[in-house]
């Protein structure tokens with residue numbers, strides 16, 4: 659019902675428990691590439707568990723503690739982005755994302771996450787937006803860098819996955835570092851790219 663147009667026929671919309679069958683079909687296409695990086699991909703394997711994943715986010719949304727959005731490309735669910743955590747009182751949130759292979763390489767996540775950041779910062783007054791990814795997840799850290807985030811540091815061996823404990827990089831964007839989308843898409847694009855490039859340079863150095 660509520661749709662944010664992205665580019666190239668893609669749309670960002672809420673993803674809710676009543677869409678569990680569609681979500682499961684998408685997960686079946688995405689699981690192999692997404693499972694190592696998104697903890698719940700490996701456990702959303704049938705209608706009950708897919709519904710449970712979506713219901714968990716619906717419950718978080720009801721408490722204003724998280725939210726989940728899908729990305730549809732030409733009418734097919736190809737991925738999504740979410741507030742993994744949202745704390746309006748503390749002014750902090752964490753954003754995550756995923757795409758099945760058919761949705762990758764088009765800038766869909768970068769566009770969609772910009773919308774989430776804009777809403778979090780300019781509508782909800784969030785001060786710090788966080789992004790967490792494993793150091794070997796270079797596609798994810800590239801998104802963080804493209805969004806103008808700064809790499810704060812590494813939490814060592816904090817994330818267990820199939821018997822191995824992995825490091826997590828913490829990236830963040832502060833309210834003063836974001837562009838207001840209402841100022842215009844082209845201004846936003848250039849601000850994001852410039853900040854992203856400078857963040858990338860500081861990491862490389």
Ligand SMILES: CC(C)(COP(=O)(O)OP(=O)(O)OC[C@H]1O[C@@H](n2cnc3c(N)ncnc32)[C@H](O)[C@@H]1OP(=O)(O)O)[C@@H](O)C(=O)NCCC(=O)NCCS
Nearest residue numbers: 692695755756757762763764765766767768790791797798
């Ligand atoms: C992380 C993930 C979502 C990134 O997907 P992605 O397609 O690289 O990210 P985007 O949608 O932002 O697209 C960026 C790519 O599209 C290209 N692109 C094309 N048009 C673009 C546009 N208008 N704007 C930005 N990028 C564009 C970019 O050059 C980039 O490609 P490149 O990396 O080859 O240079 C994907 O790798 C994934 O699902 N991984 C598994 C799950 C996961 O790791 N989630 C994150 C957990 S921390």
